[in-house]
Amino acid sequence: MTEKEQQQIFEDWLGQHKALIFKIVRAYTFTVMEQDDLFQEIIIQVWHSVPRFRSEASVITWLYRISLNTAIKWTKKERKHYPSETLEGVQHILQESRMQPDERLVWLYKEIYKLDEIDRSVTLLLLDGFSYKEMASILGITESNVGVKINRIKKQLITKSKKYDHYGI
Amino acid sequence: MEFEELRKIWDAQNDQPLYAINEKAMYNLILSKKKQAHHITNISELLIIIVYFITGSFVLGRNLFDQSRNISMYLLSAWMLMTALFMLVNRTRRIKRTNQFDRSMSGDLDDAIAVAAYQVRISRIMLWNIVPIGALIVLGLWEGGKQIWIVIIVLLFFALSYYAGGWEHNIYKRKQRELEVLKKKLDSAG
Numbered sequence: 001m002t003e004k005e006q007q008q009i010f011e012d013w014l015g016q017h018k019a020l021i022f023k024i025v026r027a028y029t030f031t032v033m034e035q036d037d038l039f040q041e042i043i044i045q046v047w048h049s050v051p052r053f054r055s056e057a058s059v060i061t062w063l064y065r066i067s068l069n070t071a072i073k074w075t076k077k078e079r080k081h082y083p084s085e086t087l088e089g090v091q092h093i094l095q096e097s098r099m100q101p102d103e104r105l106v107w108l109y110k111e112i113y114k115l116d117e118i119d120r121s122v123t124l125l126l127l128d129g130f131s132y133k134e135m136a137s138i139l140g141i142t143e144s145n146v147g148v149k150i151n152r153i154k155k156q157l158i159t160k161s162k163k164y165d166h167y168g169i
Numbered sequence: 170m171e172f173e174e175l176r177k178i179w180d181a182q183n184d185q186p187l188y189a190i191n192e193k194a195m196y197n198l199i200l201s202k203k204k205q206a207h208h209i210t211n212i213s214e215l216l217i218i219i220v221y222f223i224t225g226s227f228v229l230g231r232n233l234f235d236q237s238r239n240i241s242m243y244l245l246s247a248w249m250l251m252t253a254l255f256m257l258v259n260r261t262r263r264i265k266r267t268n269q270f271d272r273s274m275s276g277d278l279d280d281a282i283a284v285a286a287y288q289v290r291i292s293r294i295m296l297w298n299i300v301p302i303g304a305l306i307v308l309g310l311w312e313g314g315k316q317i318w319i320v321i322i323v324l325l326f327f328a329l330s331y332y333a334g335g336w337e338h339n340i341y342k343r344k345q346r347e348l349e350v351l352k353k354k355l356d357s358a359g
Binding site: 022096 | 170171172175176178179180181182183187188189190191194195198346347350351353
């Protein structure tokens with residue numbers, strides 16, 4: 001694969017599927033500095049992954065696999081000790097959308113963030129409609145393990161959504 | 170609330186991306202990476218020039234003062250002084266090239282990539298430069314009738330230097346790749 005081809009594919013992927021990366025960044029980070037760092041890390045890994053991509057998997061599945069693996073590794077090993085507050089005057093590459101976010105969505109992200117790294121991945125894939133088989137393939141765990149995790153996560157989220165009815169859920 | 174309702178809330182965000190890419194912040198990041206690349210390159214160039222010049226001069230001076238007939242040591246001093254000169258010439262060329270890039274976001278990034286590529290090339294040359302220097306020193310010690318264990322220790326030291334040099338070279342290569350990815354990102358955002 002030539003570099004030009006790699007760049008073309010990379011641009012197509014980023015143009016069409018950046019929302020997917022944004023979701024993962026949001027679910028795995030707390031501060032804006034962390035968001036910038038993880039976003040850049042994922043972008044770098046996606047770029048390197050382009051020549052390895054085979055059409056057996058869909059692009060979305062591939063991007064999820066690369067991005068989630070990067071996010072999990074980043075959380076476990078490379079997460080730096082950023083200040084909990086945003087530094088004043090520092091500009092960030094990722095800017096939150098100016099539209100007022102749905103409070104229920106904010107709540108949902110907070111709940112996802114409270115889960116461990118693997119459960120967060122399962123939840124994101126579940127919410128985006130992946131099958132058990134696809135989730136097992138992306139995360140490298142068995143389908144039965146995925147099933148167990150999903151049952152637990154669903155129960156947990158449904159129970160919490162009832163408690164937080166003041167969010168309008 | 171059932172899970173399907175949570176999924177509906179989740180799906181609604183697909184119509185409205187969570188973030189936008191802030192180009193100004195990206196430019197600041199590029200500037201800081203450019204500064205960092207220039208700073209690291211500047212320091213390593215000066216270090217190579219100073220260390221090789223002083224060491225080469227010292228070895229030459231010592232040989233002349235002692236009226237030594239150790240050919241390897243003369244060759245070593247000449248090689249070190251040539252290395253310092255080579256680095257000086259490369260540094261001058263690099264500084265001239267820096268002024269050719271335009272002062273746009275893309276130009277600054279191209280500049281940073283060029284410096285990083287230069288750093289990768291220089292670190293590779295310096296890595297291989299350990300081989301002739303190590304060989305000449307070992308030969309010099311051998312000609313000077315030094316004990317074998319001293320020669321072995323020196324050889325081990327150079328092997329270690331070679332390993333550390335390879336590690337440093339890989340860091341520069343990674344930095345270059347990161348900058349290239351940033352360039353692709355900039356191109357795809359534009």
